[in-house]
Amino acid sequence: MDPRGKERFAKLLHHRAAMLEKGEPIAPPLVSATTYHLPETEGASHSYGRVSMPTWEAVETQLGILEDAPCVAFPSGMAAISAALMAVLTDRKRLIIPADGYYVTRVFSADFLAAYGVEVIALPTHEMETADLSGGAVVFLETPSNPGLDCCDIALLAQRVRTAGGLLIVDNTTMTALLQRPLDLGADMVVAADTKAPAGHSDILFGHVATRDAALEERVRNWRKLSGAVPGAFEAWLLHRGIETLEVRLERMCASAQIIAERLAAHPAVSNVRYPGLADDPSHELARRQMSGFGFLIGFEMASEDAAETFLSACPLMTQTTSFGGTHTAGERRARWGDNVAPGFIRLSVGVEPVEPLWTAISAALD
Numbered sequence: 049m050d051p052r053g054k055e056r057f058a059k060l061l062h063h064r065a066a067m068l069e070k071g072e073p074i075a076p077p078l079v080s081a082t083t084y085h086l087p088e089t090e091g092a093s094h095s096y097g098r099v100s101m102p103t104w105e106a107v108e109t110q111l112g113i114l115e116d117a118p119c120v121a122f123p124s125g126m127a128a129i130s131a132a133l134m135a136v137l138t139d140r141k142r143l144i145i146p147a148d149g150y151y152v153t154r155v156f157s158a159d160f161l162a163a164y165g166v167e168v169i170a171l172p173t174h175e176m177e178t179a180d181l182s183g184g185a186v187v188f189l190e191t192p193s194n195p196g197l198d199c200c201d202i203a204l205l206a207q208r209v210r211t212a213g214g215l216l217i218v219d220n221t222t223m224t225a226l227l228q229r230p231l232d233l234g235a236d237m238v239v240a241a242d243t244k245a246p247a248g249h250s251d252i253l254f255g256h257v258a259t260r261d262a263a264l265e266e267r268v269r270n271w272r273k274l275s276g277a278v279p280g281a282f283e284a285w286l287l288h289r290g291i292e293t294l295e296v297r298l299e300r301m302c303a304s305a306q307i308i309a310e311r312l313a314a315h316p317a318v319s320n321v322r323y324p325g326l327a328d329d330p331s332h333e334l335a336r337r338q339m340s341g342f343g344f345l346i347g348f349e350m351a352s353e354d355a356a357e358t359f360l361s362a363c364p365l366m367t368q369t370t371s372f373g374g375t376h377t378a379g380e381r382r383a384r385w386g387d388n389v390a391p392g393f394i395r396l397s398v399g400v401e402p403v404e405p406l407w408t409a410i411s412a413a414l415d
């Protein structure tokens with residue numbers, strides 16, 4: 049993790065202190081009120097729960113320090129993604145999305161955006177850098193892509209998108225703002241599912257949009273207010289608590305993932321290990337330049353669907369779930385959702401277990 053990321057994180061942990069009066073709680077209070085004392089409409093900090101809520105504001109301030117940019121909170125990653133897309137696909141009608149990225153973004157684009165007249169083009173992440181961007185398209189990038197873990201050069205793509213008069217949105221869910229900085233590399237907007245590592249405990253859905261473009265931010269806030277896609281106060285409160293340990297969790301998770309990826313790559317029952325931290329991974333050189341950690345997701349293949357399912361059920365330190373970024377190591381055979389991967393392909397999300405007992409359990413299940 050880069051030193052500036054660590055400085056931001058230290059500041060994040062103390063962000064409420066400056067505004068506290070004597071005797072006020074250190075943790076933000078959970079305020080779920082819909083209505084606020086409003087004898088007249090001018091000058092009130094809050095008016096109605098669909099417009100603003102103190103507990104989202106606490107988490108937006110925290111996320112804003114993490115991103116070093118204004119953030120708008122949403123009730124899920126998809127709510128943030130759909131808000132970002134709806135905010136910019138009014139004057140632009142071409143959308144380029146990853147063919148190998150998070151599949152719900154693709155289904156949303158095909159089922160809804162295309163029906164509203166948006167031309168949706170799906171391209172593999174490794175072809176994004178050279179894509180035809182004419183006509184000022186909105187480009188939606190996910191790097192490393194989920195689940196294939198291919199990387200794309202954000203700075204290069206941002207430059208090309210800007211030259212073509214387009215707009216670049218990066219889904220930074222797999223890395224978080226601690227490990228990758230798309231806005232610093234030239235992206236116009238970042239979207240992220242805080243459901244994953246930031247919340248970190250597999251118990252809430254949450255998302256956010258970050259942008260340094262005030263007009264885009266305003267448009268996204270307005271979308272939230274008018275569409276009603278607002279986060280709940282309890283979820284915001286739990287995310288605020290989860291983020292406080294994000295940096296220590298990520299450090300453990302990334303360090304363990306590196307060790308496990310190297311050992312998986314050397315195991316005879318495993319092939320095609322993808323982890324950007326492996327020296328021979330196709331994305332390694334770019335990941336070293338562009339990311340300040342290699343993440344906690346590993347992709348690998350076993351010989352067949354049966355072999356993969358047997359391994360997943362045999363490993364006591366691995367939950368079989370469809371999400372990632374939680375405290376528990378989780379594994380899933382992605383072909384069961386129709387992802388375009390081999391039947392024996394497993395996506396592993398490394399958790400915070402001490403690494404040696406974790407590897408002992410994984411290698412016993414592989415054998």
Ligand SMILES: *Cc1c(COP(=O)(O)O)cnc(C)c1O
Pocket residue numbers: 124125126127129150190194219221222240241242243244253254255
């Ligand atoms: C999980 C995920 C999302 C969606 O997040 P939800 O909170 O489930 O709506 C979006 N993008 C990526 C890359 C994800 O992994």
